[in-house]
Amino acid sequence: MATSKKVIIIGGGISGLATAYHLSELVRRRSFPLEVTLLEAKPRLGGVIETRSQEGFLLEGGPDSFISEKPAALELSKRLGITQEVTGTNEKFRRSFIYKNGKLVRVPEGFYLIAPSQIQAFIQTPLLDLATKLRMGCELFIPKRPGGGDESVGSFVRRRFGETTLREVAQPMIGGIYTADPERLSLEATLPQFLEMERHYGSVIRGLFARKKLGKKNASRAASGPRYSLFLSYKEGMETLTRKIVSKLPEVQFKVSSPVTKIRHAVRWEVVTQQGGVLDADVVCVALPAQQAARLLAEPAPSLSRDLAAIPYESVATVNLAYRRQDIPHSLEGFGFVVPAFTRRKIVACSFSSVKFAGRAPEGMVLLRAFVGGALHREVYALEDEAMVRTVTEELRHYLGVEVPPVFTSLNRYPQSMPQYQVGHLSHVASIRSQLAVFPGLYLAGNAYNGIGVPDCIKSAEFAADAIMKYVRPEHAPKSLASFHSRRLGLS
Ligand SMILES: Cc1cc2nc3c(=O)[nH]c(=O)nc-3n(C[C@H](O)[C@H](O)[C@H](O)COP(=O)(O)OP(=O)(O)OC[C@H]3O[C@@H](n4cnc5c(N)ncnc54)[C@H](O)[C@@H]3O)c2cc1C
Incomplete structure (x- = not known):
């Protein structure tokens, strides 16, 4: 019987969770012992995927959908047995609007x-x-x-x-x-x-x-509009996915409220948590936004760390707003609207969430969700919570003619969460990949590399898990070393 290898995954967003899940699939298939520990800084798992119920509304803080064009999320849903939970957008209103000259004009x-x-x-x-x-x-x-x-x-x-x-x-x-x-x-x-x-x-x-x-x-x-016909979600919201993954992994040790402060590398890997714990491992998978990965890798891999830190991120926020339908004069016959930055208005976009997906608001009510911040609206993200919600509410009065205040609002902030793929990004990622090859047992997954969407993160996680499995079971390693290394980032 082979000795058990230890894997530590850092980050409990979809990238870390999908890495853990795919590892468990591979382990089951090959009956190979693997001790997997996942360390998450916050008290909850899921990362930016956050669904909440309030007064009969279903609120999404982070992503509200995924695209079927990139199949990783749908395929994972099948393997998790939650395809019956998947829901499509409302066929009747598959259209969107753009703000122009004071009005919302249909795309x-x-x-x-x-x-x-x-x-x-x-x-x-x-x-x-x-x-x-x-x-x-x-x-x-x-x-x-x-x-x-x-x-x-x-x-x-x-x-x-x-x-x-x-x-x-x-x-x-x-x-x-x-x-x-x-x-x-x-x-x-x-x-x-x-x-x-x-x-x-x-x-x-x-x-x-x-x-x-x-x-x-x-x-x-x-x-x-953007790609509305291809947008999918889950009836009970996006957190269905992350919760289901966790429930399927009794063998994984999930340690929440365990921020990692340092990674060290000698013969094996050492992971230091804020509580002062030191965990050793054969493999470390850093499933974090690049800026945070860079901080942890500064000591063992300074050059790699600098390259990771060079991928800029922007902060975004979402404001969910519950209204009585009768209080909104606009027809709301679409999934939402986007606002050109040159108009110097204050929001990036607004989804008509309860029109887009069924079951998001009680009868006679409407759920809207405004998207705020990003590279061209940093000043709005910088507002205090109350001022931000007030600004969004005033903006919606302008676009939709709604004079009555919302029944309630809910603000979620996601600081430094959106990677900005700048010109030359793919070569930059190739350079990160080549540097990673110097560190056996170190893997990266997440939204910094080959796609920011939920399916992209799942894909990067699954490639990382495949590569980890090949590393801990060298007899299964691909023949070509080049192809082995190219897969270590989870990108090829
Ligand atoms: C507001 C918003 C809306 C979006 N909308 C969509 C959408 O509709 N469709 C879509 O496909 N994509 C969307 N995206 C993008 C997509 O949701 C994200 O790219 C993806 O979920 C990121 O997952 P992740 O696991 O890589 O990172 P995260 O979700 O950021 O998870 C990283 C985790 O690591 C933890 N962590 C950080 N530092 C440490 C540390 N030192 N030690 C331990 N743990 C640590 C964090 O607490 C977090 O839980 C959206 C993103 C945002 C922010």
Whole structure:
């Protein structure tokens, strides 16, 4: 019988939990003894995934959905036996709005983040003026950018569709997802599909039409807006996922309220907690946002730590607001709206949560959720709690005409939670990966590397778990050392 190896996972968000779960799957499959301990700083597990019930409402603090286009979350749900809990968005209202000239204007059908894929809807939309539509049409004839390499989303959209499209449509739609400055955001790392369309079809519009023709309707369908047709959640909220993982892992030692302060490396790994405990391990998986990972790795891996610290993060907050339906004059026939940053208003976006998903508010009531902060709205995140809620409430009066105060509000802050994938991000991650190869038994998972969404985090966790298993059972290691190392970050 093989001796039991010790694995310590640091961080109890979805990345750490999914690493623990996949390790347990692998251990079961191969009947190999592994002692897994997960250390979490806070008294609760789940990280930014946070669901709460109040007065018959179901409130999401952090993520409110995941996309099915990236299958990791749905596949994990199947393995956990919770597919019956998965719920889709309300088909009747699969559309969104953009704030323009004091009003919420519907995003035309088939519009995919930066470009149209339905001609008639595009021609008829009041969202864009004639000059902008003509300029967007010219995209069909704009040559590809010579040479390769990364480019900012801002530069790409401006080059292909013009300044107005960037300012009035692309920035708010993309900002609603990445809370980033498009002038710094890496196209290659966040929206590679558009780069691919330019390379392959010579035009994004042509690429979108070709994809439609090929039957790959993911991008457009009959919906409009960011990608609403593909958004899924759980009937009882996103925390269903993290709670279920924990309940399936009786063999894992979960230590909450155990912030890790230091990692040391000699023959084995040593993990020091704030309470002064020192745990030794064969493997350490750091499943934290990069800034926090950087702090812990400063002593054993200073150069790696510097590279991790160079991935910037932004702080965001959400404000859930409960209203009586009769108090909101707007029709609310959509999933929400985004607000262009150039308008200098105070929120990034607002979801009509109880329209988007069933079961979020009692009969006759409405749940809205405003998204605040990010790279272009730091001053709003900096407000005191009361001022932030007041500001959001006033903003909603402006967009939706609601004069009556909400029945209640609930504010959640997520400091330094949103990684900003800057131009050159993928090369930066490759450099992190190559440095990691020097430290046997050290693994990283999380939202800093190859995707910020919940499915991306799960994917990075599962790759990390696969690589850990191969490390502790070398007889199962892949033949090529290069491929072994490339998987250590959980990214390849
Ligand atoms: C407001 C918001 C809305 C979002 N909306 C969506 C969405 O709709 N769809 C989507 O797919 N994605 C969304 N995302 C992104 C996605 O939710 C996150 O990227 C993902 O959940 C991050 O998970 P994680 O486990 O990597 O990190 P986290 O959830 O941040 O977990 C890290 C954990 O590590 C713990 N920790 C930190 N330091 C230490 C330490 N020293 N020792 C021990 N533990 C430590 C923290 O307490 C935390 O629990 C959203 C994110 C936010 C913040």
